[in-house]
Amino acid sequence: MLKRIGRVCRPLLAVALALILALAPVSAVWARSGGRIGGGSFRSPTFSAPRSIGPRSAPVYPSYGGGFGFPLVVPFFWGGGGGLLTLLLLIGAGSFLVRSLRSAVSEDGEDGVGDPLVTVAQVKVGLLASARQLQKEINALALESDTQSPEGLSQLLQNVSLSLMRYSDYWAYGHAQVEKLPLPRAESLFYQASLQERSKFSAETLTNRNNQIQQVPQAALKRAAAGIPDVGEYLVVTLLVAYRGNLGTLPVVNSVAELRQCLMQLAAIPAERIVAIEVLWTPQLEGDTLSAEALLTEYPEMRLL
Template sequence: MLLALLGPALLVVGFAQRSGGGAGGRGGFRTPSVPRVNPSPAPSFPLPTPSRPYSTPPVYPVYPAPPVYVTPGIGSGGIGMASIITILVLGLIAYSVMRGLSSAARGGGGLLGAGAPEAEVARLRLALLYSPELQRALRRLAEEADTETPQGLADLVDNAAALLLREQSSWKFGSYENWRGSLEQAEGQFDRWMTEDRSSYVETYRKFEGKVETHEAEYTPRLEPDKRYLLVSLLLAHRGPLPEVPKPLRAAGARQALLALSSSTPLTTLAAYLSWTPEVEGEALNEQDLLTGWPGLELL
């Protein structure tokens, strides 16, 4: 009975974190402020003084005004039939416009297309067979990435997706999850998932919004011969919905997820983060490490 109760706790204790690295930023959530420029005062010039002598304007004869004829309308108000028809037509147009706006606000489509999510946050995790070349490629990709602009973050997602697609024969486990909601809440959801990824390893390298931190000197590698997996996580916050990804994931779904993430552009990329563990060359994970540390993974 005691062992049954302590079993899950022993598994968690038995999972020892390895090194990890990451790169990304939230550049798309930041709107650059335009510096205010105060216009210089316009130059003032003296007005020219008339040089010709003042002359008396000519006097013209005054004639009586022509008579005004009023067309009788309905009753004694004097409003013509054409004016009444014009008012009725304008009222019908205003009523139609207000009905369309009201329908859109209720989420029925309408003129504004309301009801569509403003942002989507998606995360793909892939467990691949360990390769020191892949470790080095991920580190190089992180070092060369521009993590301060939406353009650089979109390029980071594209390059990471291309790198992982080339390694499709090494995919073994994976998971895909997405969240849709308002633009105001999307940054918080992105931060939660990014923090969750970072907490699953000992951070030895990180490049975030242009700032680089390395802690390899303080870390002691765990080089074990029976380890054979490398886990990569690709996280994206996207303006508007992303293409749908089928579930269960399988290899075809993982490929579709990578293509969906890479469909982001500098205009739609709000934030992105690429992370992987282990990061120190020679370290790897075994299957028990994967299933204990990331229980949501499924066999591809």
């Protein structure tokens, strides 16, 4: 008897669910629409094979009579008059030069032995949904930005950071973290963080990856009826930036001032150091917003400002 009732009820439940989805506002069906802008590559020519710091053969210079070459060393031992002291001074100068070269290599993002070092920074900003114009600005950047060149990515990073700082009055939550890792681990962390953020979207409705733009027509996702009140309260913008070298740590975000400092530091990264960038924001669709419950559930790391 129960099985027979179950067989009868299943089609009715399916029809009821279909009606609910069909009659529900599009903003509820497509909850948490998301956008993504990004570019760059961890396999660019910038990261060629690491330079080895091992023993190398000494350069051989031509010797013509009293010119440069082996005869230059002979007077140190057979010429008398302070030859040993001169040799020690040359050894000391050579050691200093080697240390200086290694230090310069380290500052440029190499660990001197293995893979180049890459810093991965994440900054997240939770804003009140009344910051409607910010959605429009980031949507416009997604359609206009050059995401294929380091200069274009640097400009994108500056524009998004500036847009966010202009809406600092709407900031409610924030988070920042930074890690410096060898290239393979940095690449893994970067794309894991990207996938984690993208998994929070029900649909990616606007993307620009390496100048490849994909957009879901707004008309297909607009509200089913006019005058339906907003169902959410927040917007979230996430910046993922991978860059060579170490340009300083980001502060722990507990205040608006600290979050502003994080954005300013990211915006100041030189274009030639940028490896990859992704800007992810949700909701992407105008009129679609994020509920407080969803924000606290999906972004537990964010702190109230």
